[in-house]
Amino acid sequence: MSALDDYASTSRADDSYRAYEAPSWNERLAPRPAAKSKYLQRKHLRLVEAPKKKASVRAENSDALARQFKKLAGVIEDKYSVTAFFRDIHTCDEYLTIIGMGPDVVPLLLADLRANGRPWFVALRAITRAKVGDAVQPGNLRELAAAWIEWGEKRGYL
Amino acid sequence: MKDKFTSTKELQRLFPKLKAKPAGAKTTSPIDRYYNCVAWALEDQKYWWEPFEGNFPLTHWPIARGGYSIAHYVEMFVSQGFEPCDGGEVEAGYAKIVLYTHGDVFSHVSRQTEDPQPGWASKCGQQSDIWHASPDLLEGAEYGNVWGYMRKPVAGAKEDVPAE
Numbered sequence: 264m265s266a267l268d269d270y271a272s273t274s275r276a277d278d279s280y281r282a283y284e285a286p287s288w289n290e291r292l293a294p295r296p297a298a299k300s301k302y303l304q305r306k307h308l309r310l311v312e313a314p315k316k317k318a319s320v321r322a323e324n325s326d327a328l329a330r331q332f333k334k335l336a337g338v339i340e341d342k343y344s345v346t347a348f349f350r351d352i353h354t355c356d357e358y359l360t361i362i363g364m365g366p367d368v369v370p371l372l373l374a375d376l377r378a379n380g381r382p383w384f385v386a387l388r389a390i391t392r393a394k395v396g397d398a399v400q401p402g403n404l405r406e407l408a409a410a411w412i413e414w415g416e417k418r419g420y421l
Numbered sequence: 422m423k424d425k426f427t428s429t430k431e432l433q434r435l436f437p438k439l440k441a442k443p444a445g446a447k448t449t450s451p452i453d454r455y456y457n458c459v460a461w462a463l464e465d466q467k468y469w470w471e472p473f474e475g476n477f478p479l480t481h482w483p484i485a486r487g488g489y490s491i492a493h494y495v496e497m498f499v500s501q502g503f504e505p506c507d508g509g510e511v512e513a514g515y516a517k518i519v520l521y522t523h524g525d526v527f528s529h530v531s532r533q534t535e536d537p538q539p540g541w542a543s544k545c546g547q548q549s550d551i552w553h554a555s556p557d558l559l560e561g562a563e564y565g566n567v568w569g570y571m572r573k574p575v576a577g578a579k580e581d582v583p584a585e
Contacts, residue, residue, distance in 0.1 A: 345435055345546035345563055347457045347529060348489065349473050349480060380454045382547070384479060394477070402468035402481025404455040 328364060332371045335361050336381065353385045362386045373415035376408055387411055432551070438558050446553040449537065454547035459494075461544035462518045462530040463501055472497075491520065491568055494527040503571040509533065509541075509556055515572040519556040523565035531556060 335357040343352045352358055361368060361383075369390055372383040382404055387395070396410035415421040432446055433439045439446050459470035460481075468481035472488060484500050487493040495505070498518065506512075509519055511533065519541065521529040531553070534542040540554045553559060556567050 343546065345548055347459060347527075347546055348471055349469070350471070350489070353475075380452075382454055385475065388477060397477065400468075400481070401478035402470065404469050405467070407479075408455070 325367070328367055329371060332361060332364065332368055332375075336375060340381075349382075349385070358386065362389050366390060370415075370420045373411065373420050377412050377415075377421060380408065382408065384408075384411065435545075435561075435563050436559050437561050442554070442558065445555070445558045446551050448549045449542070449552050450550040452547070452549050456544065457546065458530050458544045459497075461542065461550060462532045464532070489526050491522045491525055491527045494520065494530075495571070498530075498571050501573070503573045506570050506572040509570050511539065512572065514575055516575050517570055517572045519570050520568045521556075521559065521564040521566065522568040527568075529559065529564040531559070 338357045339352060339355060342355065342357075346352065361372075362385075369387065372387055372390075375381050376383050376387075384396075384404070384407055387393070393414060395414045396407040399406045399410060412421065429439075429443060429447075432448070433443065436446065453466070455469060456466050457469050457471065460466065460468055463470070469479075470482060471480040472482045472486040472493065473480040474486050482497070484497050487496070498520075503518065506515075506517065509517060511517075517533040519531050519533075520527065521531075529543065531541040531543040534540060534552065536542070537552060540552050541556055542550060542552055543559065544550050560566050
C-alpha cells in the first residue's frame, strides 16, 4: 500500500474532522472572554497593578509630608508664639523648610490656614506664585486669609 | 486647636515674673492671629501693624517703613498722636502706652486699660489678648525690658483745669 493509499484509507475511515462545525456568525461576533496570556498578564501588572503600588507610595509620602509639616508648624508656634513680627517667623529655618517642600505642601498650608488661621501667606505666595489678595488692604489678614481660602477651594485644594 | 493662653502655666513659662505673682495676668480673649500688639495698643483689631518689607503688601504701616528700631516705632506712634511721657501712672485725659525693647530694637507695646480692672492690655503676637497688672510683669526673654512710656490725649476727654 502506497503512502497515498494509506492516507486516503485513514482519512476516509476517520470522520472525526466532521465533528468540527464552523461557528456561526453570531458566535463569531459574540464577545470573547479576555485572553490570559502571560504577555497580557505582564501587561496587566504593568498597567494596573504598578500604578496602585505607586499610589500607595504616594500616600505614604503624603503622610510623611503631613507629619513633617505638622512638626515644623508646631516648632514655629512654640518659638514665635508671642512675637509681634512676621519678619522673625518668615525668616526662620522651619518656615523656609516648609517653603522648600514645594507644591505638595500647598493643600496642608491652606487647610491649616482655614482650620487654625495660621498666616501662611508668604509661603503660599512663594510656592504658588499666585498673586492672591493683591486688592486687599495691606495688613488686613482676615480678608487675605479669606482670599487664599477661596483660591484654594476654586482649585480643588480644599 | 488648644488655646494655650488659657493656661496660667503657659503664661508663666513665657513671662517668668508671673511665677511670683500668678494673679498678675490673665487671658482676656480667644486666640486671634490677625492683629498684633501694635494694633491692640492703638485699639485696632483689623490690621497687623509692622514695618515688614516684603515683595508684596502684607502688613499695615502708616509711615515710610524704616526697620524695627525703637526710634522708628516712636516715630510711628508720634504719627498716631502720641508723645513721650515720664511714667505709667494713670493721668486723666490721656491714654498711655508702654514700649518694650531688646536693646534698641522694639519688641512689644501694651496700653493702659480699665478693663477688666486698672492695669495694662497686651496682645501677645498671634495669640490672645491678656490683662496684666503692671508693665514689668512681661519683662524677660520674650519682650526684653520696659523702654519707656508715651501718652495721647483722649478724644472728647475734659482736660483737668486747675481751680482758680
